[in-house]
Amino acid sequence: MILRVQSEPFDLGAETDTFAKAQSGMGAVVTFTGIVRDLPGAGLDRMEIEHYPGMTEKALEKIASEAMQRWDLGDVLIIHRYGVLRPDDRIMMVATSSRHRADAFAAADFLMDYLKSRAPFWKKEFTSSGAEWVASKDTDEAALDRW
Amino acid sequence: MDVLYFAWVRERIGIPRETLDTSARTVAELVEELRGREDRYAAAFADLSALRVAVDQDLTDFDASLEGVREVAFFPPMTGG
Numbered sequence: 001m002i003l004r005v006q007s008e009p010f011d012l013g014a015e016t017d018t019f020a021k022a023q024s025g026m027g028a029v030v031t032f033t034g035i036v037r038d039l040p041g042a043g044l045d046r047m048e049i050e051h052y053p054g055m056t057e058k059a060l061e062k063i064a065s066e067a068m069q070r071w072d073l074g075d076v077l078i079i080h081r082y083g084v085l086r087p088d089d090r091i092m093m094v095a096t097s098s099r100h101r102a103d104a105f106a107a108a109d110f111l112m113d114y115l116k117s118r119a120p121f122w123k124k125e126f127t128s129s130g131a132e133w134v135a136s137k138d139t140d141e142a143a144l145d146r147w
Numbered sequence: 148m149d150v151l152y153f154a155w156v157r158e159r160i161g162i163p164r165e166t167l168d169t170s171a172r173t174v175a176e177l178v179e180e181l182r183g184r185e186d187r188y189a190a191a192f193a194d195l196s197a198l199r200v201a202v203d204q205d206l207t208d209f210d211a212s213l214e215g216v217r218e219v220a221f222f223p224p225m226t227g228g
Contacts, residue, residue, distance in 0.1 A: 034228050050153060050154055052151070052153055052201070052204070052220060052222070054204050055201055055204035055205075055220070058204050058205070059206075080227065091228075092227075092228060112228055115227045115228040116225075116226070116227055116228040117224065117225055117226075117227070118206065118225065118227075119225060119227035119228070120153070120201070120222065120225050120227070121225060121226060121227035121228075122153060122154035122222065122223065122225065122226055123226045124154070133154055133155050133223065133226075134226045135223075135224075135226075136223070136224035136225065136226050141224075
């Protein structure tokens with residue numbers, strides 16, 4: 001498992017390539033990337049992501065291990081950024097590998113649902129009309145029931 | 148015991164962390180103690196349904212025991228991904 005929490009940007013292509021090349025006997029690699037969306041109306045100037053150093057690493061480890069246990073995976077990669085991000089910046093990515101695609105797809109979906117509401121990150125959006133913490137959605141919590 | 152605050156809880160209380168000497172046996176007792184300290188704490192802990200708590204970096208409930216605990220953190224629901 002490769003788990004990274006960092007403020008600096010990451011190269012999606014290079015990360016995916018490195019991850020895919022490190023696999024052996026895997027027929028599938030699935031990746032998901034989260035990107036900062038602009039806001040309609042006020043327009044997003046920036047997003048600030050805060051996290052809980054220590055607990056974040058622990059939570060990522062727990063979530064990735066759970067995925068490895070549930071599905072037949074080669075490996076899992078999670079990169080999540082914190083700090084100041086602008087519209088169109090990449091916030092995070094996950095990659096999973098498996099012998100057949102179903103496991104890699106399901107595991108990536110699972111990782112995203114858990115990262116949303118079980119990894120200690122908090123987003124604050126800054127627009128021309130002020131700053132606001134992004135509220136969690138009931139649907140995010142409900143999504144965990146799928147698993 | 149170290150008590151940490153994140154996101155709007157940190158902003159409302161005005162500090163990211165503090166070290167407390169407490170006799171609280173559970174998280175709920177600690178919350179009661181903090182609420183009684185100053186208005187800014189009472190404001191931050193006004194609605195517990197809007198808060199989450201981690202004890203020694205594991206997500207838990209407000210009735211969790213504080214025995215042997217070194218670190219407690221309060222924060223709003225997480226918004227990762």
